[in-house]
Amino acid sequence: MKRFLYELTESWKIAAAQMRSNLTRSTLTALGVIIGIIAVTLMGTAVNGISIGFDKSMAVLGDDVLYVTQWPWKPVDDWWNYRDRKKIKTEYAETLSRMIAATPNSNLVIAVPTSNLMRSIKFGGNQVDNVFVLGTTSDFIVTSTIDCTAGRFFNELESRGGASVVIIGYDVADALFPSESPIDKSVLINGQLFKVIGVNTRQGTFLGLFSWDSMVAMPLSAFNKYFSAKSESDVRVKVKDKTKLADAKDELTGLMRRVRGLPPEKKDDFSINEQQAFKSTLDPVKNTIAIAGLFITGLSLFVGAIGIMNITFVSVKERTKEIGTRKALGARRRTILLQFLIESTALCLLGGFIGLAFAYLMCFGIGKAFPSFPIHFSVGLVLISMIVSILTGLFSGFAPAWTASRLDPVAALRYE
Amino acid sequence: MTSDHVRQAGPIVIDIENITKDYVMGEEIVHALRGVTLQIRRNEYIAIMGPSGSGKSTLMNMLGCLDTPTSGRYEFNGKNVAEMDDDELAAVRNREIGFVFQTFNLLPRSTSLRNVELPLIYAGIEPERRIERAIQVLTDVGLGDRTHHKPNELSGGQRQRVAIARALVNGPSIILADEPTGNLDSKTGEEIMELFEDLYERGNTIILVTHERDIAAHARRTVHLRDGLVEMDHAGFIPELDLPIPETTST
Ligand SMILES: Nc1ncnc2c1ncn2[C@@H]1O[C@H](COP(=O)(O)OP(=O)(O)O)[C@@H](O)[C@H]1O
Ligand SMILES: [Mg+2]
Numbered sequence: 001m002k003r004f005l006y007e008l009t010e011s012w013k014i015a016a017a018q019m020r021s022n023l024t025r026s027t028l029t030a031l032g033v034i035i036g037i038i039a040v041t042l043m044g045t046a047v048n049g050i051s052i053g054f055d056k057s058m059a060v061l062g063d064d065v066l067y068v069t070q071w072p073w074k075p076v077d078d079w080w081n082y083r084d085r086k087k088i089k090t091e092y093a094e095t096l097s098r099m100i101a102a103t104p105n106s107n108l109v110i111a112v113p114t115s116n117l118m119r120s121i122k123f124g125g126n127q128v129d130n131v132f133v134l135g136t137t138s139d140f141i142v143t144s145t146i147d148c149t150a151g152r153f154f155n156e157l158e159s160r161g162g163a164s165v166v167i168i169g170y171d172v173a174d175a176l177f178p179s180e181s182p183i184d185k186s187v188l189i190n191g192q193l194f195k196v197i198g199v200n201t202r203q204g205t206f207l208g209l210f211s212w213d214s215m216v217a218m219p220l221s222a223f224n225k226y227f228s229a230k231s232e233s234d235v236r237v238k239v240k241d242k243t244k245l246a247d248a249k250d251e252l253t254g255l256m257r258r259v260r261g262l263p264p265e266k267k268d269d270f271s272i273n274e275q276q277a278f279k280s281t282l283d284p285v286k287n288t289i290a291i292a293g294l295f296i297t298g299l300s301l302f303v304g305a306i307g308i309m310n311i312t313f314v315s316v317k318e319r320t321k322e323i324g325t326r327k328a329l330g331a332r333r334r335t336i337l338l339q340f341l342i343e344s345t346a347l348c349l350l351g352g353f354i355g356l357a358f359a360y361l362m363c364f365g366i367g368k369a370f371p372s373f374p375i376h377f378s379v380g381l382v383l384i385s386m387i388v389s390i391l392t393g394l395f396s397g398f399a400p401a402w403t404a405s406r407l408d409p410v411a412a413l414r415y416e
Numbered sequence: 417m418t419s420d421h422v423r424q425a426g427p428i429v430i431d432i433e434n435i436t437k438d439y440v441m442g443e444e445i446v447h448a449l450r451g452v453t454l455q456i457r458r459n460e461y462i463a464i465m466g467p468s469g470s471g472k473s474t475l476m477n478m479l480g481c482l483d484t485p486t487s488g489r490y491e492f493n494g495k496n497v498a499e500m501d502d503d504e505l506a507a508v509r510n511r512e513i514g515f516v517f518q519t520f521n522l523l524p525r526s527t528s529l530r531n532v533e534l535p536l537i538y539a540g541i542e543p544e545r546r547i548e549r550a551i552q553v554l555t556d557v558g559l560g561d562r563t564h565h566k567p568n569e570l571s572g573g574q575r576q577r578v579a580i581a582r583a584l585v586n587g588p589s590i591i592l593a594d595e596p597t598g599n600l601d602s603k604t605g606e607e608i609m610e611l612f613e614d615l616y617e618r619g620n621t622i623i624l625v626t627h628e629r630d631i632a633a634h635a636r637r638t639v640h641l642r643d644g645l646v647e648m649d650h651a652g653f654i655p656e657l658d659l660p661i662p663e664t665t666s667t
Contacts, residue, residue, distance in 0.1 A: 003540030006540060006542075325521040327482070328515045328521075329515070332502070332503050335538065409482045410477050410482050410483045
């Protein structure tokens with residue numbers, strides 16, 4: 001054990017001396033690994049960022065909320081079976097809430113209606129198109145975590161009275177009110193004035209997935225008054241205990257069948273969705289992107305590894321006589337193996353460090369240039385890159401080191 | 417032919433019997449050794465002589481456990497070398513044998529101290545003791561003031577002294593020197609031979625390969641090889657017997 005430690009130290013010293021005396025060669029070889037590590041690290045941060053972005057967008061849906069919708073949240077082959085389903089009406093929410101209240105030990109808390117459509121929104125000379133306009137009740141805040149940076153969400157009174165008030169998302173506020181506070185200003189939607197009473201905390205957008213940043217919310221009664229046209233309606237139902245989501249889903253299915261008055265032999269004519277369903281359709285996409293991305297960038301690291309392997313073979317060849325001498329002095333096979341493994345690993349680690357430094361700078365730059373892109377440089381990633389560098393070194397050094405360790409001492413000593 | 421001196425020496429270190437070594441070179445088989453029998457005791461000083469290609473280096477490699485015989489028996493300190501595995505052979509080379517090469521074979525980028533330390537590292541000695549011991553041995557060979565010089569900052573004679581220090585540092589049973597003066601001028605060669613004489617007086621066992629009569633004259637016993645066979649094995653150096661050997665003779 002002690003001997004192993006001494007041999008290890010000796011090998012590191014030799015590797016350092018070797019790199020110093022072949023500086024150009026070492027740098028050029030390390031370049032392959034540098035590029036490989038940059039590529040892999042950047043791809044890693046991107047994959048990491050995508051994953052975080054997905055999760056953040058998913059979080060908007062809430063993990064303890066069920067969504068009653070006409071269409072299921074998954075790709076369907078038989079779309080015609082869903083097309084003719086009856087629309088979900090906002091009135092169901094009230095009925096459902098009453099039924100929930102009447103059920104002892106219900107797994108459900110409350111049902112909240114939402115209607116939405118896309119509209120333009122104006123203030124002064126500024127206009128934002130394709131804003132997601134949401135109409136709901138004041139109970140909405142029970143099902144969704146809505147934080148306001150300024151102002152507040154509308155209250156029950158405004159909700160029932162159909163007051164012309166709106167809560168606006170961060171990006172909407174930013175576009176309409178670049179230099180003033182939006183609170184108490186009146187914005188124009190569909191030719192109708194609405195008073196801004198709250199601004200949402202910034203959430204960040206990602207790959208066009210839904211974000212609060214580009215929406216506005218208003219009381220449902222006001223929404224119905226002015227936008228009765230082609231709006232989409234859903235009902236969201238808050239679950240009491242999210243560990244019993246399946247039970248809650250069964251219960252809600254039962255309630256919805258009663259609402260729709262379906263006889264037992266008929267199939268459900270509505271869908272009940274939860275965040276997880278959405279996730280499980282998106283996760284394979286996310287994983288495919290991650291695997292494909294890492295595979296392609298991994299190839300560049302592989303090319304770097306081949307370079308290291310090549311140079312280690314050259315090093316073994318050049319130092320055949322030295323290997324013979326070391327064997328004559330009592331070096332065992334594993335001593336020689338270790339020495340050349342350390343040499344290739346040292347080169348890869350050097351490349352890894354430099355590559356990581358570059359990747360860090362690049363991430364920093366990208367983060368500055370595109371703040372919305374969720375690039376994520378973490379300590380874990382640094383550790384993984386270092387481990388990948390070491391593994392690359394061991395991988396690329398193994399064949400030459402093995403050859404060196406197996407050299408016949410006499411032949412090695414005679415080698416010129 | 418054995419002498420009184422051989423009998424006065426210590427216990428047998430090397431005992432080989434009917435050793436052969438064949439090298440396969442394509443279609444051809446080279447019989448480098450054809451059946452060598454030899455016993456070497458502790459504190460002997462032996463010169464192995466013979467014309468070029470007679471098998472001297474092959475025999476040395478065999479004695480130094482760097483190579484294994486094609487046939488025959490080899491016992492080192494009473495242990496059968498054929499039964500040792502790779503690690504055991506490495507351990508014997510590390511602790512029991514000190515190699516000195518014609519071309520010095522120093523690590524070019526390492527100081528004298530680090531070169532001499534190397535066998536101690538392989539022996540698993542801790543750093544402080546390593547440095548202490550290496551400096552002591554370097555001082556013994558007259559290089560106490562050259563410990564931090566690299567090989568290219570030393571003369572040929574000094575390099576060979578470093579190599580000898582490296583061979584001595586683990587206190588081996590035997591020192592094997594294959595033409596140690598072959599790359600040195602005769603004056604420096606003579607100085608190295610004085611060092612060997614000194615080491616012999618201090619109780620070391622030395623086996624020296626040379627084809628130079630002046631160098632062989634330092635040894636206490638001479639073994640002549642010819643075509644892979646022991647031609648003569650006698651005590652001391654007998655000028656009448658050790659006639660210059662023509663380089664090309666066939667029997
Ligand atoms: N590795 C080898 N492969 C093939 N032939 C060899 C090898 N080593 C030595 N020989 C041959 O064996 C014979 C003895 O060589 P060697 O022991 O080096 O002689 P010496 O040292 O006495 O000059 C020579 O004919 C040489 O060519
Ligand atoms: Mg020779």
